[in-house]
Amino acid sequence: MGKKSRNGKNGDRQEDEYPVRYYNGNGSGKKPRKKRSRVGDVLSLIVMVVAFGVFVFAGYQLYGYYQEYQKVDEEYASIAATYAAATDETEETEDLDALEEAFESEGPQSVSGREMMTVEVNNEEVTIPTMVNPIDFASLKEVNSDIVGWLKIRALDLSYPVVQGEDNDYYLHRSLEQEYLFAGCLFVNYANSSDFTDQNTVIYGHNMKNGSMFGSLKKFRDEEVYNKSKYFWIFTEDIIYQYRIFSARVVNKVGQTYQTAFSDDEEYQEFLDTAMEDSEIDNSGVTISTDDKVVTLSTCTGDSATRFVVQGKLVQMYASK
Numbered sequence: 001m002g003k004k005s006r007n008g009k010n011g012d013r014q015e016d017e018y019p020v021r022y023y024n025g026n027g028s029g030k031k032p033r034k035k036r037s038r039v040g041d042v043l044s045l046i047v048m049v050v051a052f053g054v055f056v057f058a059g060y061q062l063y064g065y066y067q068e069y070q071k072v073d074e075e076y077a078s079i080a081a082t083y084a085a086a087t088d089e090t091e092e093t094e095d096l097d098a099l100e101e102a103f104e105s106e107g108p109q110s111v112s113g114r115e116m117m118t119v120e121v122n123n124e125e126v127t128i129p130t131m132v133n134p135i136d137f138a139s140l141k142e143v144n145s146d147i148v149g150w151l152k153i154r155a156l157d158l159s160y161p162v163v164q165g166e167d168n169d170y171y172l173h174r175s176l177e178q179e180y181l182f183a184g185c186l187f188v189n190y191a192n193s194s195d196f197t198d199q200n201t202v203i204y205g206h207n208m209k210n211g212s213m214f215g216s217l218k219k220f221r222d223e224e225v226y227n228k229s230k231y232f233w234i235f236t237e238d239i240i241y242q243y244r245i246f247s248a249r250v251v252n253k254v255g256q257t258y259q260t261a262f263s264d265d266e267e268y269q270e271f272l273d274t275a276m277e278d279s280e281i282d283n284s285g286v287t288i289s290t291d292d293k294v295v296t297l298s299t300c301t302g303d304s305a306t307r308f309v310v311q312g313k314l315v316q317m318y319a320s321k
Helices: 038-083 096-111 137-143 217-221 223-228 265-277
Strands: 116-121 124-131 147-153 158-163 186-188 200-204 231-235 239-252 294-300 306-320
Touching (some): 038 158, 096 231, 147 186, 217 223, 217 306, 231 294, 239 265
Parallel strands (some): 158 186, 200 294
Antiparallel strands (some): 116 124, 147 158, 186 200, 231 239, 239 306
16 A cells, blocks of 8 residues: 555644644754752742741740740649648648538528637728638748739639739739749739728739649630639638629620729629629529629630620638638
């Protein structure tokens, strides 16, 4: 047979049967390889180095945070073990669970059978039941004379000393020993009286991510946590205060929530009504009036404009023994 024509029988153009060949300048006819760019290699290397650096830096920061949290846990565990046990080992510590249950069902009448003592509170003599004080305040004050109390919230397993400085900045990042500590201390508003006798006493604490300090306050949004214990306690050298929780909520970082005193009963009642009405927890069993004293526990929310607060009203005082 003869050589096949590039055209068909009817003269139509047919596809070329031969492969397309390339000219690469040396007559070989082979497709040229792309040369790798040195600039591309350098850029890839830079990206890898930067990514590795970011990874190392992030790891270093996480390790630093871990060390800070561990330091906080260890420091306050040591403080609790040293100062928050009964000062007299021959005396049993009080059963706070039983006291709370009795008070919840019987009210103030539940403590009528206890030993009574007359003490001075806010320049007035009052006769109140006694309680064994588990906190060694004498030794604590040798460490730091700014100590004003010890806070216990049983529902959260929270137990910390409370201090008061000359302003609201000093203890933000200082320990009980007044050394640098990222988590700082729980501290009372510097404008408050140190004996918890104001209409509204404010205690501040950091919202630590591991739940330490006031990082667990938000758990009161959980009804099960709230029902576990609806009280918190503040121990002082002479008086022990029992508070019934009546409000937990998000508030503006400034405003009436942080007032420590009020011009008249009407203004104070407005403060109390707002706290009751805006509460995220069920407070239907609580009554409150302008005769009541309130403690507000305050911490950050992650939003610079707001704070989360838990508030309790004073329901019983005990003389420390």
